[in-house]
Amino acid sequence: MRVPLLDLGEQYRALSEPIREAIEEVLASHRFILGPKVRAFEKAIAAYCNTPHAVGVSSGTDALLTILMALGIGPGDAVITTPYTFFATAGCVARVGARPVFADIDPETYNISPSAIRDYIENNCHAGPDGAWRTKSGEKLRAIVPVHLFGLSCEMDALREISEHFRLDLIEDAAQAIGAESPFRGGTAKAGTMGEAGFFSFYPSKNLGAAGDAGMIVCRDETLATKLRTIREHGMEPRYFHHVIGGNFRLDEIQAVILDVKLPFLESWAAARRAAADCYGAEFACAGLTERITLPAEPYRDRSLTNHHVFYQYVIRAPMRDALREHLGKCEIQTAIYYPLGLHEQKCFAYLGYRKGDFIRRFREKHNIMLLIPSLSSTAHGCRTSRKRRRFHCSPFALARVSALFFRTRSRGQLQAARCEPI
Numbered sequence: 287m288r289v290p291l292l293d294l295g296e297q298y299r300a301l302s303e304p305i306r307e308a309i310e311e312v313l314a315s316h317r318f319i320l321g322p323k324v325r326a327f328e329k330a331i332a333a334y335c336n337t338p339h340a341v342g343v344s345s346g347t348d349a350l351l352t353i354l355m356a357l358g359i360g361p362g363d364a365v366i367t368t369p370y371t372f373f374a375t376a377g378c379v380a381r382v383g384a385r386p387v388f389a390d391i392d393p394e395t396y397n398i399s400p401s402a403i404r405d406y407i408e409n410n411c412h413a414g415p416d417g418a419w420r421t422k423s424g425e426k427l428r429a430i431v432p433v434h435l436f437g438l439s440c441e442m443d444a445l446r447e448i449s450e451h452f453r454l455d456l457i458e459d460a461a462q463a464i465g466a467e468s469p470f471r472g473g474t475a476k477a478g479t480m481g482e483a484g485f486f487s488f489y490p491s492k493n494l495g496a497a498g499d500a501g502m503i504v505c506r507d508e509t510l511a512t513k514l515r516t517i518r519e520h521g522m523e524p525r526y527f528h529h530v531i532g533g534n535f536r537l538d539e540i541q542a543v544i545l546d547v548k549l550p551f552l553e554s555w556a557a558a559r560r561a562a563a564d565c566y567g568a569e570f571a572c573a574g575l576t577e578r579i580t581l582p583a584e585p586y587r588d589r590s591l592t593n594h595h596v597f598y599q600y601v602i603r604a605p606m607r608d609a610l611r612e613h614l615g616k617c618e619i620q621t622a623i624y625y626p627l628g629l630h631e632q633k634c635f636a637y638l639g640y641r642k643g644d645f646i647r648r649f650r651e652k653h654n655i656m657l658l659i660p661s662l663s664s665t666a667h668g669c670r671t672s673r674k675r676r677r678f679h680c681s682p683f684a685l686a687r688v689s690a691l692f693f694r695t696r697s698r699g700q701l702q703a704a705r706c707e708p709i
């Protein structure tokens with residue numbers, strides 16, 4: 287069977303009618319940018335996240351750029367973030383003229399490690415007479431940008447405590463984690479709502495995906511929300527009067543209506559992703575692979591949270607990754623590597639002076655790994671229903687079977703002979 291990395295068609299087929307109707311309405315209204323549909327979608331996201339303000343923007347990248355600009359972060363400042371994320375996280379910090387500073391990740395969850403942040407500040411920074419913390423090269427520490435990677439929320443209690451202790455803003459990159467929950471201050475909170483500001487990406491492959499680029503910022507502070515709204519439109523308020531320099535970070539009405547149609551389904555889609563993830567776990571266990579393959583950590587699983595993980599990606603670590611991946615590819619099971627390089631290894635960040643082994647070392651050393659991402663489509667759901675369905679329509683079953691065959695034949699030196707059929 288063919289297991290695609292991503293199947294966007296499935297969602298569209300289910301909702302094509304209401305989506306088409308909503309788009310028609312926008313076309314007929316001739317209101318295309320920052321109109322009533324954007325306002326309605328902002329309201330819906332604010333209600334979903336239980337936060338007073340939501341500001342629609344043109345992408346996740348522009349969301350972070352807008353937040354950094356609104357908080358006045360720029361040249362002479364430093365922002366702590368993770369080296370293990372999509373480029374935009376640190377790219378935006380550099381674009382506003384600040385210095386990205388990386389702190390290592392937790393090798394189990396892949397999220398930024400609060401203790402690594404604390405170690406970095408305590409051992410490499412000093413507090414000035416104004417109480418602000420500065421790096422060795424003199425930049426003022428301004429913010430922490432944790433990334434809720436692959437749909438799992440970071441340890442937010444610890445991060446909030448650190449940010450308050452060192453007087454840093456906490457900006458949550460929830461681009462991959464809309465709806466994810468974590469324990470926070472004795473209760474539960476959704477990703478994006480526990481810092482000064484947080485943001486989501488609605489890139490088409492995301493759990494809530496637009497038909498193009500789109501993003502959303504959420505925050506609690508009204509003054510900050512007003513600033514964000516101004517900056518997303520060239521710092522203009524009222525029209526043609528510019529108090530600050532902003533950009534064109536506006537969300538359009540067509541993306542807003544598409545997302546608004548999809549939003550009511552987000553919770554059930556997250557539940558389906560968790561069910562699919564459970565299937566993968568069960569099939570890897572059935573195939574006897576749990577000693578070889580590291581499955582995704584689910585640290586909040588037993589904490590009575592609904593969305594303890596929203597599985598934007600189902601990420602595993604495996605030895606002999608490249609050979610395994612090649613073999614899976616031959617058997618029409620698509621995978622991807624997230625991410626082939628840490629951000630500290632990217633050429634454009636060479637000026638920051640990091641070395642290759644500076645971060646992410648512990649889990650790379652342990653396993654000669656990086657990550658495989660099988661599809662989390664609804665084809666996963668049949669995996670325990672019937673033997674026939676299991677054999678022919680179940681991507682977790684296929685992935686686990688083909689992987690098990692790979693390791694078996696590999697250890698007997700017979701990889702060439704490994705067959706892809708029947709799956």
Ligand SMILES: Cc1ncc(COP(=O)(O)O)c(C=O)c1O
Pocket residue numbers: 345346347348371372374375433459461462486487488489499500501
């Ligand atoms: C962690 C992370 N941050 C930021 C972004 C940027 O979002 P966008 O692609 O909507 O600009 C992404 C997008 O993939 C992401 O995964």
